[in-house]
Each structure stands twice: as structure tokens, then as C-alpha cells.
Amino acid sequence: MINRKETFFNHITEGNKTKGDFITIGSAMLEGETIKDAFVNIPLKTMNRHGLIAGATGTGKTKTLQVLAENLSEKGIPVLLMDIKGDLSGLAKPSPGHPKIDERHKKIGLPFEPKDFPVEIMSLSEEDGVRLRATVSEFGPVLLSRILDLSQAQSGVVAVVFKYCDDKKLPLLDLKDFKKVLQYATKQGKKEFEEAYGRISMASTGAILRKVVELEQQGADLFFGEKSFDVKDLVRTARDGRGYINIIRLTDIQDRPKLFSTFMLSLLAEIYETFPEQGDSGRPELIMFIDEAHLIFNEASKALLNQIEIIVKLIRSKGIGLYFVTQNPTDVPETVLSQLGLKVQHALRAFTAKDRKAIKLTAQNYPDTEYYDTAKVLTSLGIGEALVSALDEKGRPTPLAATMMRAPMSRMDILTQTELNALYDDSKLVMKYNEDIDRESAYEMLNDKIKKAEALKVREDERLKRQKGRKSRQRSSSGSSYRRQNPIVKVLTSATFIRAVFGILKKVI
Secondary structure, X not given: OHHHHHHHHHHHHHHOOOOOOEEEEEEEEEOXXXXXXXXXXXXXXXXXXXXXXXXXXXXXXXXXXXXXXXXXXXXXXXXXXXXXXXXXXHHHOEOOOOHHHHHHHHHHOOOOOOOOOOEEXXXXXXXXXXXXXXXXXXXXXXXXXXXXXXXXXXXXXXXXXXXXXXXXXOXXXXXXXXXXXXHHHHOOOHXXXXXXXXXXXXXXXXHHXXXXXXXXXXXXXXXXXXXXXXXXHHHOEOOOOOEOEEXXXXXXXXXXXXXXXXXXXXXXXXXXXXXXXXXXXXXXXXXXXXXXXXXXXXXXXXXXXXXXXXXXHHHHHHOEEEEEEEOOHHHOOHHHHOOOOEEEEOOOOOOOHHHHHHXXXXXXXXXXXXXXXXXXXXXXXXXXXXXXXXXXXXXXXXXXXXXXXXXXXEOOOOOOHHHHHHHHHHXXXXXXXXXXXXXXXXXXXXXXXXXXXXXHXXXXXXXXXXXXXXXXXXXXXXXXXXXXXXXXXXXXXXXXXXXXXXXXXXXXX
């Protein structure tokens, strides 16, 4: 047994050697016993290769996320966390400590030092925090069409709307603007659109409007608008060089997956377009953790899933790492799962035949090892323990290790409202982004255009009415004059006729 443990220790430590910078997340375990100093390291160089944190409820996923975020911040790498459950704000305060934490770290062979971290609280809704918004124009016609799950013909209409707004210099800022242009295209501006862009079907605009209303009902009207969030503000560092941990509180949109998907896809697209190619820099630019990741995938259309897959493949070249946190790896599509380098798998529960089948499938996602029966270990892991497989500096899987995870250095609980208010008061980004701006845009400009056109039509109608009235009066006046002069004309005509007759008679005589 001693030889086996020594062999295992050498196997783990050799496989986790790294020349570059790294973070240590815990120590390896064998047969339920923690092997002290058999550290499980993750090279920073490969952390832009994305990852997965999975496991049943209550097995320690959130604490693993917290540990990774803390250690990345310590290395000067900014982090973005999607806080669905609302239990990550404690990162801003140091851990109060606990004898069980001391006992755990003694087994691991790592010192425990309570610390707080630079935190920025953000929000998609009217909750307190830095408001995250984007304009419809920034979204673009392709992304908006995919979010709305539009047909090819409907997507073409959306593209025409964006082109019209570009040509006419109409700012397309919020959904109110977009809906107004759609309505204008088949009503007051129908002729204008047909002459420049071709006929637009009212059935198509009606279908698009219904999709937009569905999105609005999930709160998207709060997300679209100004002031747009600059994604470069996600990569700030504090004065001491530590990376900011940006926490987006999403507790009030758990039942609005459409809004969550919309936000996530727009954010990833904006980051991809904004950040420069990083190449092989040796460290990531930003790491994003998407908690309750199934909310993105369960309601996503095929087009949306394709877009997510494309971005996952491409965004790592910008130095961005995406980490999906969910209960079961099967929540993540296989096409995305195959792109993930780091896998941290907490315990799974086998209550049903379906559960047991899922465990067997999950075990197949990990490297083979002589030290574990992977499927069996998956059901026997305790709280704060996980199977870990990372990538080394050459992109090869590190040895599979059942790992005793280190404890978070920050508080494992939420902040009080007073503590949150203090964070908001100290935030420079709250001052920068929380002013409501409603400048003149497509909605106001088209309304003004319609009012002017209506006023012009009213004036023209009045002019034509007056002109018609004058002509009518002139005809009436001319007729009356004729009728008044008629007896005299008759007399004059008769007199003239008589004189002519008498003149002729005189000549004859």
C-alpha cells in the first residue's frame, strides 16, 4: 500500500509540474485519503481553454468557483461571475475562519490566509449595482435575428430595418426604436421602403413584433438602451495589482432564460469583437464563470446554439476563458463540452437508472487511470471533493485526480445590505453607467417625421379645400352675373338686331 501511495504521489506531482505561473486548487486523494503535498495545479497558460464545474446540489460547486476566482484575482487576472443564486458577494470580505477549514488545509498541505478581494457588483435589471446595457445597433441584425429565432425571410426584414436606420441616420438604441421602425415600414413609410428596399410583408413584421414582445416580457427592455457598457471595464485591476472580480447578480431572472441567453451571447460577441488577438501570451485576459449554465442551453434555438459553439471555439484566441457551472455535464451540448480543457466534477447521485446511465457517460469524459474506478468515485466523493482533469502547458490532459479542494479565503456567505451599499458607494462604474439616458433616437425621429407629414397633409388638404372653394365661388359668381345681365343682353341684342334690319331697309329704299 505504501508503494502504491508513493507511486501515486509521484504520478500526480510529475503530471502537475509546470514551468509557468499556475494556481493550486487542492491536493490529490487516493482511496478516500488525502495525500499531503500532492498538489493539483492548473497552468494559467491553458486557462483560456475553457472549463466545466459540475456536480449535484450541495457538493461544493459554488465554493470551487469561489476558489478559482480568488486565485485568479491574486494573479492579477480579472474575473466575471454570473451569480444566479446570489451567494457570491461574500468575495468582498475575508473569511471568518473555522476549525474545519484549518483541518482541511492541514491535510492538503497549504496554509490558510483569510482575504477579501476587489469586487464590483453588476446588474441586468433594476437591482442595485452597475447597470449593464447594450443598444440594438450594437447587437446587430444577425445576432438579434438569432436571439429572436427568426426565419430567413424575417431575418431579411430585420437586415432591411438596420440598413434603413443606417441610411437615414436613425439611432437604433432600444426595443422601442426597433418596433417603431418595423411598424413604420408597413404603414406610414410603406411607399418609402418599397421604393428603396422592396416590399416588406406585414405578416413578417407582425411575427417579428410578437417575438420582440416576448423578449420584452422577460425584461429585455431594461437591457437594451444607453449607456452602453464598455467590456474593457471588465478587465480592470486594483491598485495592488489584483484583478477585479465582477459579479453580475441574476437572482431575479432565473425564470427568464431568454433574457439570460440574450445577455450572454451579446456579451461574448462584444468581447470577441473588442479584444485583440492575444496569441500564446502565457496568461488569460479574462475568465468568465457562467453559473447554472443550463439556463443558456435549455431554451436556446438551434441557431443560437450554433452561435455559442462558434464563439466558444474562437474566443479563446482573445485570451478569454469560459467556465460553465451546472449540475450535470449533460446540461452542456456535446459540441461545447468537447471544447472544455479543465473539468472539475463534484459528486453525482445515482438515485435512478437514468442517473446511473448519466454517471457512466460522465466517467467516459475523463482520462483512463489505473488508480480509480471513475464511475464509482463519482458517487462516493464528499462535499468539497472533486475529480479534476486539466491541461498541462503543452495542452495534454493532466493525470486524473480525486481532489480535496482548498477552502475559499473570502467569506462563504452573502454580504449584508449595509455592506453592499458601501460597495455601491465606492464604485466608480456605478457613477459611470447608472445614469438613465433617453436621447432622441429612431422612435422620436420617426414620430416627428410622421407628425410633420400629417401636418403637411392637413395643410395641403386645407389648401385644396380653399382652392376648390374659390373656384366654386367664381363659377357661382360668373353664373349669377350672367343671369343678372341676361335681360339687358336680350334688350341690347334686340336693339342691335332692329338697327341692323332698319339699316338694310334704308339701303334698299
